[in-house]
Amino acid sequence: MLQIRNLHASVDGKEILRGIDLDVNPGEVHAIMGPNGSGKSTLAQVLAGHEVYEVPEDQSTVTFLGENLLEMPAEERARLGLFLAFQYPVEIPGITNEYFLRAALNETRKSRGLEEFDAMDFRELLQEKMAHINIDPGFAERFVNHGFSGGEKKRNEILQLAVLEPRLAILDETDSGLDIDALRIVSEGVNKLRSPNRAFIVVTHYQRLLNYIVPDFVHVLVNGRIVKSGDKNLALELEEKGYDWVKETFAGATA
Amino acid sequence: MPAHSPKSRAPKSHYIRDIARLDTSSAPERVRAIRAAGVAAFQTTDYPNTRMEEWRHTNIAPIVGTPYQSLVAPTEHGLTLSDVAPFLLGDGAWTELVFVNGYFADDLSVKGALPRGAFAGSLWEALLSDSGLAEAHLNHYLGPRNTFTHLNNAMLQDGAFVYAPKNAALETPVHLVFLSTAQRGPETAAHPRNLFVADAGSQVTLVESHVHLAGDTPYFNNLVVEIAVEANASVERYKVVREGARGNLLATTEVRQARDSRFRSFAFTLEGAIVRNQMCVALDGEGAECELHGLMLDDGERLIDNAVNITHLRPHCRSRIAYKGILGDRSKGVFLGKVHVLPEAQQTDSNQLSNYMLLSDHATINTKPQLEIYADDVKCTHGATVGAPPEPVIFYFRSRGMDERTARGMLTYGFADEVVSEVSVAALRERLEAYVFEKYSPRR
Numbered sequence A: 001m002l003q004i005r006n007l008h009a010s011v012d013g014k015e016i017l018r019g020i021d022l023d024v025n026p027g028e029v030h031a032i033m034g035p036n037g038s039g040k041s042t043l044a045q046v047l048a049g050h051e052v053y054e055v056p057e058d059q060s061t062v063t064f065l066g067e068n069l070l071e072m073p074a075e076e077r078a079r080l081g082l083f084l085a086f087q088y089p090v091e092i093p094g095i096t097n098e099y100f101l102r103a104a105l106n107e108t109r110k111s112r113g114l115e116e117f118d119a120m121d122f123r124e125l126l127q128e129k130m131a132h133i134n135i136d137p138g139f140a141e142r143f144v145n146h147g148f149s150g151g152e153k154k155r156n157e158i159l160q161l162a163v164l165e166p167r168l169a170i171l172d173e174t175d176s177g178l179d180i181d182a183l184r185i186v187s188e189g190v191n192k193l194r195s196p197n198r199a200f201i202v203v204t205h206y207q208r209l210l211n212y213i214v215p216d217f218v219h220v221l222v223n224g225r226i227v228k229s230g231d232k233n234l235a236l237e238l239e240e241k242g243y244d245w246v247k248e249t250f251a252g253a254t255a
Numbered sequence B: 001m002p003a004h005s006p007k008s009r010a011p012k013s014h015y016i017r018d019i020a021r022l023d024t025s026s027a028p029e030r031v032r033a034i035r036a037a038g039v040a041a042f043q044t045t046d047y048p049n050t051r052m053e054e055w056r057h058t059n060i061a062p063i064v065g066t067p068y069q070s071l072v073a074p075t076e077h078g079l080t081l082s083d084v085a086p087f088l089l090g091d092g093a094w095t096e097l098v099f100v101n102g103y104f105a106d107d108l109s110v111k112g113a114l115p116r117g118a119f120a121g122s123l124w125e126a127l128l129s130d131s132g133l134a135e136a137h138l139n140h141y142l143g144p145r146n147t148f149t150h151l152n153n154a155m156l157q158d159g160a161f162v163y164a165p166k167n168a169a170l171e172t173p174v175h176l177v178f179l180s181t182a183q184r185g186p187e188t189a190a191h192p193r194n195l196f197v198a199d200a201g202s203q204v205t206l207v208e209s210h211v212h213l214a215g216d217t218p219y220f221n222n223l224v225v226e227i228a229v230e231a232n233a234s235v236e237r238y239k240v241v242r243e244g245a246r247g248n249l250l251a252t253t254e255v256r257q258a259r260d261s262r263f264r265s266f267a268f269t270l271e272g273a274i275v276r277n278q279m280c281v282a283l284d285g286e287g288a289e290c291e292l293h294g295l296m297l298d299d300g301e302r303l304i305d306n307a308v309n310i311t312h313l314r315p316h317c318r319s320r321i322a323y324k325g326i327l328g329d330r331s332k333g334v335f336l337g338k339v340h341v342l343p344e345a346q347q348t349d350s351n352q353l354s355n356y357m358l359l360s361d362h363a364t365i366n367t368k369p370q371l372e373i374y375a376d377d378v379k380c381t382h383g384a385t386v387g388a389p390p391e392p393v394i395f396y397f398r399s400r401g402m403d404e405r406t407a408r409g410m411l412t413y414g415f416a417d418e419v420v421s422e423v424s425v426a427a428l429r430e431r432l433e434a435y436v437f438e439k440y441s442p443r444r
Helices: A040-048 A074-080 A097-111 A119-132 A137-141 A150-164 A180-192 A232-241 A243-249 B013-021 B029-044 B081-087 B123-128 B133-137 B147-154 B391-398 B404-420 B426-440
Strands: A002-011 A014-024 A029-033 A061-064 A082-085 A092-096 A168-172 A199-204 A217-222 A225-230 B095-100 B119-122 B160-164 B174-180 B188-190 B193-198 B203-212 B219-229 B234-242 B247-257 B262-271 B274-283 B289-298 B303-312 B318-327 B332-341 B349-358 B364-373 B379-387
Touching: A002 A040, A014 A040, A014 A225, A029 A040, A029 A232, A040 A074, A040 A082, A040 A168, A040 A199, A074 A082, A074 A097, A074 B391, A082 A150, A092 A097, A092 B404, A097 A119, A097 A137, A097 A150, A097 B404, A119 A137, A119 A150, A137 A150, A150 A180, A217 A232, A217 A243, A225 A232, A225 A243, A232 A243, B013 B029, B013 B147, B029 B147, B081 B174, B095 B119, B119 B123, B123 B133, B123 B160, B123 B193, B133 B160, B133 B193, B147 B219, B147 B247, B160 B174, B160 B203, B174 B219, B193 B203, B193 B234, B203 B219, B219 B234, B219 B262, B234 B247, B234 B274, B234 B426, B247 B262, B262 B274, B262 B303, B262 B404, B274 B289, B289 B303, B289 B332, B289 B404, B303 B318, B303 B349, B318 B332, B318 B364, B318 B404, B332 B349, B332 B379, B349 B364, B349 B404, B364 B379, B391 B404, B404 B426
Parallel strands: A029 A199, A029 A217, A082 A168, A168 A199, B095 B174, B160 B193, B174 B203, B188 B219, B193 B219, B203 B234, B219 B247, B234 B262, B247 B274, B262 B289, B274 B303, B289 B318, B303 B332, B318 B349, B332 B364, B349 B379
Antiparallel strands: A002 A014, A002 A061, A217 A225, B119 B160
C-alpha cells in the first residue's frame, strides 16, 4: 500500500529526515516512536503533503496505492485515501463540523466520480458515524474544534477519520495532552476503525498509547532514520530502557 | 489656511428650500422647536469632510455634492402587499411596519399582538396624538453629532416610534422595514427619524431593515435613531442594510442606557453605495451593559463606515464591541471604536475587537481604536486583525481533500457566519445565513 524509499526532507536547509525506508500493507498498524526532534512529526507532515518541507525527488520515492505521492498536492493525497490526524488540530470558527465534513467527503467523492451527499443524507451518515465511535451528537453543530478541549479536538480528528474512511491513517501524537480516560476513548474509536483494508501509522513519543492501539510493527526513529524495527515488544523494551538506550546503541546513526 | 475650504461652501440651498416646503401648521410645538434649532445648526456647521478626524477616511463628497430633493410629505406609493412581502420576516405573527421613503405606510404593514400599553407605529402619528409619550423622549438623546443629524432635526417628520411599557416583554420582534423606491425620480433624499423607548424592566427586540426597490437610481437616506433603555430594561436591536447600488445611507443611532439595563446590537451592512453607521451609546446608570456587533460585506466600489462611540458615565458598566468585515474588489471600509471613560466611571470593563478580511489587493480597511480614559480603576482592552486566513488553517482543509480555493471560500463564509450565528431571532438568522452562504461559499 505504502512504500517509502530513502525519504529525505529538510526545512530551511536543515535536514530532518535522512533516508527513511518503510513498507506498510493493508490492515497493518505501524508505530513510529522516537525522542523529541527525531523527525516523527516531520514524517507525518511530509506524507500528508505539507509544502514547508523540501523533499529531493531525485533521491526519495513514496508510492501510495501505486501512485507517486510526492508529485501530488495535499488535497489529492487526501482524496486518494491518506488521512493525517493532527497533533494540533486548528480551530475554525464559523464553520460547523457538519458543513466542514460534508464538504470534505464530497470533494473526495467527486474526485472518484461518485455522487455527492446532500445535506439530509449526510446528516444521517454523520449521526451513524458518531454513534459508532461514541461521539456526542452535539459535535455536528459545533464550529470545527472551536473552543474544544484537547481531548475533544483529538476525538474530533477520529470522527473525521470515521467519516472520510481513508485507506491509510497517520495519527500524529494523538495521545499528547490526553488524560488516561480521553486516551482510552480515542483509542477505542481508532480500534473500531481498524479493518483489513485500512492501515495505520501511529506516531507517538510514549508507549502507553500502544497498550490501547496494539501495533503489528514498531519502528524507532532517531535523528531522521529508522534505527530499529520490531514487534510490539520493542515498544515495551524502549519504555523500560529509555531513549538514551537507542541513542547510545545506535550512536553511529545519530552522528 | 484658507478661511473657507471648497467643501464648507458646498451648497445647502436645496435643503433649505425643502425645509421651507414642510407643512408647519399641523406640527406640534415641540417639533417646531426641534426643527428651528436644527435649521440654525445645519446652516452654521460644515458638512463632514475628510479633514475632520472622524471622517478622515470617509469621503462623502458624492453625497454632499448632489442636489438631492427631499421629500416633505408622504406620496402615493403605488405598492401592494406582494411588493413588500419579500422583505418581511414574521410570517404574519410579528408587528412589521413598512415605511416608504421614510413615511409610514399603514396599508403595507402587519399588526401583530402587543402587550397592553405598548406602541409600535408612526412617530408622526404618535406626536399628533395627545399622549405626550413620544414628545417627552424625542430629541432627548441625540447629541450635536454633525450637519446631517442637524438636518434630520430640521426635517423632522415621520419614522417609527416603538414603546415597551414598564415590565412588559414584547414576545415577538418588532420589524421596521424602510423601503426606498426613488419613485419621485432620481436624487431623492429622505430623513426618517426613529424613536425606541424601553421603559423600566421591559424587553423588546427590534429589527430594522433598510431595503430598496430603486434599482440603480441614486438616492440618499439620512437617518437618526434614538433609543432609551430604562432601568433593568433589555433591548436587542438588529439593523440590516441592503440599500441600492447607488443608494446612500448616513445613519446615527444614539442610545442612552439607565441602571442595570442591557443593550445588544447588530449592524449588518450588506449592500449600498456609501453607508455609514454611527452607533453612540451612553452608559448612564450603574451596572449597564452593552454588546455591539457589526458585520460589513464590502465589495465593488462601496464605502462602508462603522463608527462606534461608547461613553461610560457611571461606575460598574460593561461594554463589548465586536466588529468584523469582509472587503473585496476596490471597496473601502472604515472602523472607528471610540471608548470614553469619564472620571466617575470606576470599575469600567470595556473590550473591543475588530477583525477584517481582505479578499482583494485593491480593497482597503482603516480600523482604529480610540480610548479616552479619565478613571483610574478600569479594565479597557482592544485588539484588531486585518488579513487572510493563516496558512496552517488552509493546510488543514487541504489535508481533508479540499483545495485552496474551496478553503478560502469556506473560511470567508465562516468568518461572516460567526457573527450571523450570534443572531437570536431565528427567522433573521436563517435569512442572513442563506445570504452569506450564497455570497461566499464555494460549495452550495
